Amino acid sequence: MECHVRYEGDDDPEKCTARKLARFDLVALHNSARETPSGIVLDPHAEQALSPADRRDADNRVVALDCSWETADAERFSLRGPHRALPFLVAANPVNYGTPFQLTTAEALAGACCVLGERDVAETLLSKFRWGHTFLELNDEPLRRYAACADSAEVVAVQSEYLADAD
Numbered sequence: 001m002e003c004h005v006r007y008e009g010d011d012d013p014e015k016c017t018a019r020k021l022a023r024f025d026l027v028a029l030h031n032s033a034r035e036t037p038s039g040i041v042l043d044p045h046a047e048q049a050l051s052p053a054d055r056r057d058a059d060n061r062v063v064a065l066d067c068s069w070e071t072a073d074a075e076r077f078s079l080r081g082p083h084r085a086l087p088f089l090v091a092a093n094p095v096n097y098g099t100p101f102q103l104t105t106a107e108a109l110a111g112a113c114c115v116l117g118e119r120d121v122a123e124t125l126l127s128k129f130r131w132g133h134t135f136l137e138l139n140d141e142p143l144r145r146y147a148a149c150a151d152s153a154e155v156v157a158v159q160s161e162y163l164a165d166a167d
């Protein structure tokens, strides 16, 4: 699975998870939408949840948008490819620890790789962060269940159990 990032550069570069992954050649950073190849776009505003069925449209690529959460409005995600939201997963990074849905770029790419059946890629991405293994531990059960779903409707049904528990 190739991991690509449209890099906006409006977040703290010291804490940027995409820049760190790029230093290890684990993601490719792109400075414009035009340069960013098409793939499954990880977009929290998307109507459809990511599921294993997306593997067939993936071109073997996932694309995240690395920008500040303050500027991550829907218009910013104008990137080529099917847009998908990640289902309920909780962040393990120190800034948003325990917060559902609001993941770092590294967590989002890793979560997507797990759902798409590429857990080894996810483990490699997360191995570069002190808290990386915690993301897999905190989300172990949902990630394995999402990866076993046939399609987005099944993923949403599984997600609803976690949302009900979170209330």
Ligand SMILES: C[S@@+](CC[C@H](N)C(=O)[O-])C[C@H]1O[C@@H](n2cnc3c(N)ncnc32)[C@H](O)[C@@H]1O
Pocket (backbone or CB within 6 Å): 011, 015, 016, 017, 018, 042, 043, 044, 045, 063, 064, 065, 066, 067, 068, 069, 072, 084, 085, 086, 087, 101, 102, 103, 104, 105, 106, 108, 109
């Ligand atoms: C808003 S940026 C924040 C980046 C952060 N500054 C960092 O260093 O990782 C996180 C990106 O990860 C992806 N992402 C995070 N949570 C997501 C979710 N629930 N659904 C889909 N994509 C998500 C999106 O591409 C989003 O733009």
